[in-house]
Amino acid sequence: MTNSEHYKDEQNNEIEILQSIYPSEFTEHSTDPHKFSLKIPIEEEDIRPCTLILGVEYTAHYPDELPEFTIELVDDDTLPAAGETDAVLESKDLTDIHSKLQTMYESNLGMAMVFGMATDLKEIAGQLLADKTKELKRQKDARLQKEIEADRAKFVGTLVTRENFLQWKERFQAEMALKNATLADSSAEDSKSSAARRLGTKAAAGGRLTGRQLFEQDKSLAASDSSYFADGDASVDTREFARAK
Template sequence: MSAEVLAEEFEVLESIYPTELTKISEREISITIEPDDPVEGVEPLALALNVEYTDGYPDVLPNFSLEATEGELDQSEVDHLHDELRKVGEENLGMAMTFTLVTHLRERLSALQRDREERKRREEAEKERQALEAEEARTRGTPVTIESFKAWKAKFDKEMAEKRAREEEEKLKGLSPKEREEYKKMLTRLSGRQLFERDRTLGIQDENLNDEDAVSVDISQYDRTTREEEEEEEDRVTFSDSD
């Protein structure tokens, strides 16, 4: 390729990318590339496309390399972009292709940002789902079965018995020997409830005693006329002769 033809392409590129293009030598340039449609809320991306034109250009591909100038690209992403550039370049052999390569990279950077935005959205949705499941599991608890309830009850009763034993032991420590004996005797006395549970006929006996002492009254024999006469008798006033 003649120097005049290459100089002509450089001139066109400089008019399109006045601030992005840097001319390194007569056969080498560097162009800063940003997404053509930046995605808000996603890490900015920018690349430097370094192009070195060979003698056979444009009938053969130029040598080019990519370098991230803003944001981060992993090696697999860089390799993928490089392979795509080679494919685009091969499709445009025989003509000036630098502008086409830059346009393709700008589109691919926008696609990368959209992919990252979608990946971020999925990750946040997954975190929210996991948090929701964890909260549901926490509030739902463990299903109760007969076996699990029996196991829990046995453990609970054992813990309560041990707790009462410790409390009794602490209480006895502060008592004199005589007070301990009295306290132990008190514990062996049966409460009213225990007596009732031992002999349930006690309540029936009490009722029988009450029935024996009770006086039966037939209210039907006490009619209204008799009550009125008694009330009138009470209201009468007896006067003596001295009055």
């Protein structure tokens, strides 16, 4: 048996084993060279399920060298949209997983390795999703805690210390001093206005004297009446009128 036939025989044997292990997940794309894919469901607890496709192509000297392989994420329209804490695998995640598998299996040359790669792919992807989900939940809990603390702060007053009490006292005394000064100025203005009103009232009253007051204050009025008397006019005593009543 030539080396080429030896490699073909080992590859055919592994294909038969994979088809028996993954009867519905195995899809053959070509036989020369062998090219196939395995559907790997990721359904760990507490994570959003997903499905990966491990594509494999044997090289001429497989298993003495690594096969060509790819990792793809199946776009499953039957799944609900990812929630706030539902982790999903991104392109960078798939690249990292591919690098990790390649490093791991470079030390396993010489033996059939596709089954092991499929098993490790499922485990690594599941653990990555679990870690990402845990981090998303932690972020959500931290955000909710901040919101709760902010709501509580609305109903909690400032803690009184000696320092902030003295600051408040100083501000209060300054405000009261300003208020008292304003009230004093207002009271003084009111007093001035009241005095002016009283003076104005007195002046107004003094400018409107009664006839008797005018007569008593100005004696010339009595003398001026005498010019209307002629010689022989009799003087009238008003007391006579009073007695006649």
